[in-house]
Amino acid sequence: MSVGLARRRLLTRRVRRAGLNLLGLLVALITLFPIFWMVSTAFKPATEWYTLTPHPLPSHPTLGNFRAVIDGSVIGLPYWNFLKNSLFVTVVSVVASSLIALLAAIALARFRFRFRSTYLVMLLIVQMLPQQALVIALFIDFRSLNLLDSLVGLILVYTAFALPVTIWMLRNFVAAVPRELEEAAAIDGAGPMKAFWRILLPLVAPGLVATSVFAFVFAYNEFIFALTFLGTDTAKFTLPIYVQYFYGRNGANWGAIMAASTLFTIPVLVFFLLVQRRLRAGLIAGAVKG
Amino acid sequence: MVRTVSGRPGSVDSSAGSPSGAPPDFLGFPGFLGFRGFRRRWARFVRRHRLAPYLLILPSAAVIAALVIWPTVQIAEFSFQNYGLPQLTGSSPTQWVGLANYAQILHDPEFWLSLRLSVLSAVVMVPLTLVIGTLVGLLLSRLGRKMAAFVSSVSILAWATPAVSASVIFVWLATPDGGVVDWFLSKLPAWLGGGAHWAGFSWTNAALPAYTLATAVVVWLGFPFIAVSVLAGLRTIPTELFESARVDGGGPWTIFWRVTYPLLRPIFQVLFLLSVIWDFGVFTQVFIIIGELGQRDEYNLGIYEYATAFQLPPAYGVASALAFILTIILLIITVGYVRASVREGALT
Numbered sequence: 264m265s266v267g268l269a270r271r272r273l274l275t276r277r278v279r280r281a282g283l284n285l286l287g288l289l290v291a292l293i294t295l296f297p298i299f300w301m302v303s304t305a306f307k308p309a310t311e312w313y314t315l316t317p318h319p320l321p322s323h324p325t326l327g328n329f330r331a332v333i334d335g336s337v338i339g340l341p342y343w344n345f346l347k348n349s350l351f352v353t354v355v356s357v358v359a360s361s362l363i364a365l366l367a368a369i370a371l372a373r374f375r376f377r378f379r380s381t382y383l384v385m386l387l388i389v390q391m392l393p394q395q396a397l398v399i400a401l402f403i404d405f406r407s408l409n410l411l412d413s414l415v416g417l418i419l420v421y422t423a424f425a426l427p428v429t430i431w432m433l434r435n436f437v438a439a440v441p442r443e444l445e446e447a448a449a450i451d452g453a454g455p456m457k458a459f460w461r462i463l464l465p466l467v468a469p470g471l472v473a474t475s476v477f478a479f480v481f482a483y484n485e486f487i488f489a490l491t492f493l494g495t496d497t498a499k500f501t502l503p504i505y506v507q508y509f510y511g512r513n514g515a516n517w518g519a520i521m522a523a524s525t526l527f528t529i530p531v532l533v534f535f536l537l538v539q540r541r542l543r544a545g546l547i548a549g550a551v552k553g
Numbered sequence: 554m555v556r557t558v559s560g561r562p563g564s565v566d567s568s569a570g571s572p573s574g575a576p577p578d579f580l581g582f583p584g585f586l587g588f589r590g591f592r593r594r595w596a597r598f599v600r601r602h603r604l605a606p607y608l609l610i611l612p613s614a615a616v617i618a619a620l621v622i623w624p625t626v627q628i629a630e631f632s633f634q635n636y637g638l639p640q641l642t643g644s645s646p647t648q649w650v651g652l653a654n655y656a657q658i659l660h661d662p663e664f665w666l667s668l669r670l671s672v673l674s675a676v677v678m679v680p681l682t683l684v685i686g687t688l689v690g691l692l693l694s695r696l697g698r699k700m701a702a703f704v705s706s707v708s709i710l711a712w713a714t715p716a717v718s719a720s721v722i723f724v725w726l727a728t729p730d731g732g733v734v735d736w737f738l739s740k741l742p743a744w745l746g747g748g749a750h751w752a753g754f755s756w757t758n759a760a761l762p763a764y765t766l767a768t769a770v771v772v773w774l775g776f777p778f779i780a781v782s783v784l785a786g787l788r789t790i791p792t793e794l795f796e797s798a799r800v801d802g803g804g805p806w807t808i809f810w811r812v813t814y815p816l817l818r819p820i821f822q823v824l825f826l827l828s829v830i831w832d833f834g835v836f837t838q839v840f841i842i843i844g845e846l847g848q849r850d851e852y853n854l855g856i857y858e859y860a861t862a863f864q865l866p867p868a869y870g871v872a873s874a875l876a877f878i879l880t881i882i883l884l885i886i887t888v889g890y891v892r893a894s895v896r897e898g899a900l901t
Contacts, residue, residue, distance in 0.1 A: 283692065287700045290689055291707040297722045297773065298710060300733065304725065313731030363612045370609035382610060384891055389621050391887040393834045395855040396876035399862045399869060400624035400631065403641065423620035426613050484715035486837045491863065503717040507841060510721050517725055528718040535713040539706060 301528070304521040305329065312517045328522035338509055340498060342526055345505040352414050352501055353482040356421035360429050360478050361471055363422070368433035369463070373442070383431075390427035394487050402491050412496040420488050425478040432477065436470025437463070476538060483531060502527045625880065631873035638867050654874035663849065664875070667857035671833055674764050674853060678771045678832040683825060685772060686779020691809070693780060694787045705784075708777035716774060720841035723770045727756040756842075760851045763843050770838045775831070779824055786820040787813070819897045826890035830883055854879055 299319075304312065305328050307321040335341035371379060401420060402411070410416030440463055448458040489504045500508065509523045599605055632654055639645040658664045689708065693701050711719075727734040735754050741747020756762040790813070798808045814821065836855045843851040846860045858879060862872030 280697070283695055284697070284700050286692060287696050287704045290692065291704050294707050294711050294773070294777075297719065297726060298714065300726060301718070301722045317731070317733050317736055363616060366609040367613040370606040374606035374609075376603070376606040379606070382614070384895070386617075387891050387894060388884065388887055389617055391830050391883055391890065392621060392625060393855065393876070393879050393883055395834070395836050395859050396628055396880045397621065397624045398859070399872055399876055400627035401620070402862075403631075403636075403869065404624065404627070406641065419616075420620060423616045426617055430613060480713060484717070486717055486840075487859075503715055506717050506721060510724075510841070511845060517728070520721060521725065524718045524721050528714055531713055531715065532710050535709055536706065539709055 298528070298532070301521050302525050304517055305525045307518055309518060328518040329526070331519050332509075332522045332526060338497070338512060342523070344498060345500050345502050346526075348414060348499060349483060349502040352417050352421065353479055356418045356425065356482045357475050357478045359418070359422045360425040361433075361475050364426055364429035364433050364474065365437075365467070365471065367426075367430045368437045369459075371430070371434045372437035386427040386430055390431075394424070398487055398491050401488070405492060411492050412494075412499055413492075414499060414501075416492050417485075417489060417501070420492075421478075421482040421485060425481050428481075429474040429478055432474045433467070433470055436467050436473075439470075440466045472538070476535075480531065628873045628876050628880065631870055632877045634870050634873075636869040636873065641867070641869065650870070654871045657871060658874055658878070663852070663857060664854075666850065667852045667854045670760060670764065670852070671854040674768065674835070675829060675833040677764075678768050678775075678835070679825070679828045681768065682772050682775040682828055682832070683779055683821075686776040686824075687783050687821075689776060689780035690783030690787065691813075693784045705777075705781065708780055711773055712777035714774065716770075716837040717841065719770050719774055720767075720838045723766055723773075724757065724842060727766055729753045729755045757844060758848075763851050764839075767835065767838045767842050770842070771832060771835060774838075775828065779828075782820060782824055783817065786817040790816050819893065822893040823890065823897070826886060826893060829886050830890065833886070834879070834883060 303320060306324040306326075308323055308325045308327065311318065311321055311323070333342045335344075370376070371383065405411050405416045408416075410419070444462050444466070445458045448462050449455075453461065484503060485501075486503045486507070489501045490507070493499045493501070493504060497508070506520075506523050506527050510520050513520055599608065633649055633651060634640070634647045635650045635653075636647055640647045689704075693705055696704065726732055729735060730753060734756070735751050738747050738751035738754070739749055741751075754762070756766045794812055794816075795808060798812050803811065834855055835853070836859070839851075839853055839856055840846075840859075843856075846852075846856070846864055849860075852860060854875070858872050858875035861868050861875060
């Protein structure tokens with residue numbers, strides 16, 4: 264092969280790589296743009312929301328929008344109230360669904376029993392039932408149980424609706440733990456409970472983290488049930504319906520709407536960026552069957 | 554190791570080779586008297602009847618049955634009743650009305666309009682999400698390590714953004730006065746469809762623009778999941794296959810349809826069915842974009858059902874019939890999804 268040909272081939276490879284990188288950058292920029300615009304608007308004073316030519320960055324950045332959201336001067340209640348509601352509902356339902364799912368996952372990964380496949384198929388189907396359909400019956404049931412306008416009702420629903428996915432995910436993680444480890448522990452005289460605490464649980468922990476993240480995102484973002492159950496009691500609102508309510512009542516106050524939406528969204532995004540590497544490793548480990 | 558804990562109930566794993574036989578009974582201490590005795594008997598009972606898996610399944614089964622399956626049954630039941638506000642408050646009893654609710658729906662032009670919007674929007678959203686997601690997945694697989702990590706991190710941000718935030722942001726981007734989208738379109742050259750007529754264009758006043766905007770939100774939120782799944786699938790294909798296809802003179806198009814697609818077919822099947830289920834039932838994005846329940850001609854099936862149930866006067870019976878129809882449609886698609894998953898060996 265002549266030197267010229269080799270060089271040309273190297274050149275085309277470089278050009279192709281540059282082109283691909285450019286394309287990647289373009290995809291990243293387009294994807295990031297809505298989030299960027301939200302944050303940028305949140306820092307803009309009212310005079311800069313509507314301009315003939317949009318400016319990407321605020322020329323006179325202000326914290327006024329955030330202040331209005333946090334001290335609650337726009338809808339009467341401070342942001343913290345809604346953050347507290349959301350975190351309470353989310354954390355309790357994530358813990359509950361993870362614990363319940365772990366038990367089921369152990370059964371599905373470690374035992375062969377009647378109805379095992381039936382149960383798995385049932386989970387797949389249940390996961391697909393439309394929430395806007397079930398919300399009618401749950402609304403009527405919760406009304407008679409006095410669970411409307413109550414965060415407890417939401418916790419129950421979020422726990423139940425997170426279960427199918429968390430069980431499926433955790434099942435793969437449990438199955439990935441070699442059975443031999445538990446058998447060795449049993450031979451060494453550890454009872455099943457001890458084997459669980461000392462061996463299975465530590466090894467499944469990354470899987471628990473991964474599934475918790477999914478349950479967390481589901482509960483933190485959930486809209487239909489919160490909208491329906493917490494209809495009248497503003498103080499009980501979780502963040503998604505707070506943002507929607509805020510937007511519905513302050514039609515033109517885009518700075519404050521974007522500030523509220525930023526305060527709702529950015530924590531999740533930061534959280535995701537922090538855990539994503541571990542998450543992806545966990546997901547891959549979970550997908551590999553033992 | 555010495556056996557330190559004795560008499561623990563052997564309820565977790567009967568196949569793990571736990572020492573056979575129950576721990577010895579204490580003479581003179583009938584088991585049913587003390588707590589330890591009870592636990593031991595219970596453990597033996599569980600082991601003898603192989604109850605452990607059922608006990609472990611029980612909590613999840615109970616929660617799902619009470620909060621997911623029972624409401625589904627109730628929806629079916631209400632759909633044959635005259636359930637409304639008087640029945641909710643108990644001032645008059647519920648009555649069976651047979652198929653009256655369904656008959657009313659079938660003669661209701663709003664039902665057909667909303668069904669058409671649901672079908673049409675899914676027909677546009679699903680292929681668009683799949684194609685863009687697949688293209689990004691293919692791009693990710695060919696990028697260098699750092700660039701791929703960067704692009705996939707950014708995509709994860711879009712995926713993790715709450716639907717409520719995404720919808721509100723896109724409404725702001727497309728707001729008629731001062732929105733970036735109208736500004737951009739008005740600056741675009743005419744041969745690309747741009748022009749001054751875009752200035753002040755409202756994206757939420759009619760069904761077509763509103764659903765175009767909803768499609769943008771759905772695609773933006775949905776493509777990262779497709780991209781990451783396709784990328785994970787691509788990683789399982791040996792690179793030699795692509796190399797030999799390239800040596801044989803295959804272009805990217807041929808290679809995708811002759812090598813990649815056939816090998817990733819099961820993944821694409823599952824992604825397709827999942828997208829259909831999600832996009833046919835899309836609620837939050839449309840609800841926010843059309844401005845809650847204001848504009849009836851912009852309802853899709855899910856929103857029409859919701860409005861029937863929760864707008865005054867509430868008609869829970871009719872809404873349940875609509876909900877049941879929606880559920881049945883989604884269940885039919887789900888059957889395909891389950892079969893595809895089972896074929897992929899998901900149950901083993």
